[in-house]
Amino acid sequence: MTAILEMKGITKTFPGVNALDNVNLTVEQGEIHALVGENGAGKSTLMKVLSGVYPHGEYEGQIFFEGEEKRFGNIADSERDGIIIIHQELALVPLLSIAENIFLGNERAGRGIIDWSETYRRTEELLKRVSLKESPRTRVTHLGLGKQQLVEIAKALSKEVKLLILDEPTSSLNEKDSQALLDLLVDLKGKGVSSILISHKLNEISQVADRITVLRDGATVSTLDCQKQEISEDDIVRDMVGRSLSDRFPPRQPNIGEPLFEVRNWSAFHPIHSDRQIVKNVNFHVRAGEVVGIAGLMGAGRTELAMSLFGKSYGDKISGEVRLRGKSVDVSSVHKAIKAGICYATEDRKTYGLVLDQSIRGNVPLANLKGIANGIVVDNHQERSVAEQYRSRMSIKSSGIAQKTVNLSGGNQQKVVLSKWLYAGPEVLILDEPTRGIDVGAKYEIYSIINDLAAAGKAIVVISSEMPELLGISDRIYVMNEGAFIGEMPVAEASQEKIMSMILKKGGKAA
Structure with missing residues (x-):
């Protein structure tokens, strides 16, 4: 040739x-x-x-x-x-x-x-x-x-x-x-x-x-x-x-506790086309230390569900109940959702997850500015300390905390997003396409972070379009189609074929 x-x-x-x-x-x-x-x-x-x-x-x-x-x-x-x-x-x-x-x-x-x-x-x-x-x-x-x-x-x-x-x-x-x-x-x-x-x-x-x-x-x-x-x-x-990855997913021994996060009869309509229901009476729960995956084709309503739960940041005529440790919590605004202990890492980190022109130091504390403030004034020493702590903890590869996030690789940008939400101290972390556009080595690191969070007793919800990923990191999987949950299965019983068959099967009923 x-x-x-x-x-x-x-x-x-x-x-x-x-x-x-x-x-x-x-x-x-x-x-x-x-x-x-x-x-x-x-x-x-x-x-x-x-x-x-x-x-x-x-x-x-x-x-x-x-x-x-x-x-x-x-x-x-x-x-x-x-x-x-x-x-x-x-x-x-x-x-x-x-x-x-x-x-x-x-x-x-x-x-x-x-x-x-x-x-x-x-x-x-x-x-x-x-x-x-x-x-x-x-x-x-x-x-x-x-x-x-x-x-x-x-x-x-x-x-x-x-x-x-x-x-x-x-x-x-x-x-x-x-x-x-x-x-x-x-x-x-x-x-x-x-x-x-x-x-x-x-x-x-x-x-x-x-x-x-x-x-x-x-x-x-x-x-x-x-x-x-x-x-x-x-x-x-x-x-x-530069080395062999014998296993794409890090080993994990689940230690699953009592129900931590519960969603009851959750519904939402399109913010512009108000007659179009995008989330239909969804019910699900996540236990402490559990990683729950949400599978579905694009357009199934997974992101819309996540955003509507996170301070009703997307959707109209939203109804239903969110419970944390058995008690109803107010998620009517992003601030209230964060205060309740619920955080959401967006699928679009460059548009909604980061201030790209800001440094690592400026991004990490964004969801919890009170944590670095002395009254109403940012404590520069505390801000540097927090940024350095998470840079080390998350193994963020950079020239330092002063480096702008726009100049980081995709995997390291995602680590900054996760750092921002971890510093907010969540009980529930909803991760929307957490490894999109990230290489295989960085994916392994993200999966390890998810495992660590589960081991610490957090409730983790993962939305992913990559079924091998959901099967590799989840304990349990819900299947979503056309705005409704149509099935649920433990990962030991799940397969790509079963999930796709459930999605394509006509007349599926909400779980």
Whole structure:
């Protein structure tokens, strides 16, 4: 095969940090090339070098594309050559239509006037290529995340993409949408489009990748050829973390006590469409020292349930009762929920979980400012002490507590989120997608933290779209579908097949 891309000796430094150290990457024409590594390994930095976010002159090394050396000064330069990157945080404008989003900045126009007939015609062609049946006039806000990802790819195709870079494209998708996206990559490969796939989901990588390049600590560790040999997930993990992880989930001896957290007849309606019930008479309980998982497809209402319980921060006409240690508690506001001992770690840590422009020191005490205050004034010494304590306790990898959280890896950002809630002293901790976008090594650390919290007698609720994760860390699993709990089982009796069968079975009754 012929190489479409060669990156040779790429070195990129930041003050005090060697982010990339003599990295080499070759992508063949018409292949799906996976790029894997722990958070902070240098994957995103390497792609920013390739796409011109870090322009020529800010790094050492050479980039050859289609046999010619390239010196991109910005993203527009790389896009003109057919290199398109789709970031984990989608760059679509929700209130614009699909057609408007696809051609935003690349309008079909003549004499300064947009040709809408041509725009809609071309959009329909692109949507057919990605198997989307929506109208070009549909607003993006009315699409699920899976379809929004396909719109991003259609947008890339509109720019005559030759090399498509996808950064964690399935991290927010359910299994069906993830599979549709992977099938599309294979289809594009058959039409000559090369892809670089960055993902922490090793099963997906093993399914579609032709070759896999592993980065560790900013350096190229290996390139594995999936066509010449069978590559196991353990092989990839060993190269990623520098050691074998014989067990993806840390061992745990449950010590489950009396019921600690109980939800009775909980209901909530959509905050805008007030006739649409999103949580339907849910009943469940969690015992002290127990980890309870909530399984379900995207849109089942799991996040809506969690947010409505946490200070009624989402939903309308919310009703039902929350009990803690047998007594009814007031969760009518976030402040009251925290005071009662209930905390919620959001699935979107970058938007809702952290103040990204603030330091670790500024983020950790946010949910319990009284704990670092002298009257109404923050005690700087206490603030530093608390931040240092949690940085050490949670093994947060950083240059210090003054480092901004925006510059931390995903796994370390998640540890800051957990630190914030642990400092609030919760009895109940609801974790929504706690390992989304986190590498296998950091996942193990998060699971260990969950185990420690359970061992301390906390009640833990975990919402996850990764069924192996729920099966690996939970003591008991509830299954949610269309806003209702439709089943419950101890993890010893649970399997992916049983859970999916329960979800897909018609006429399921609330548990």
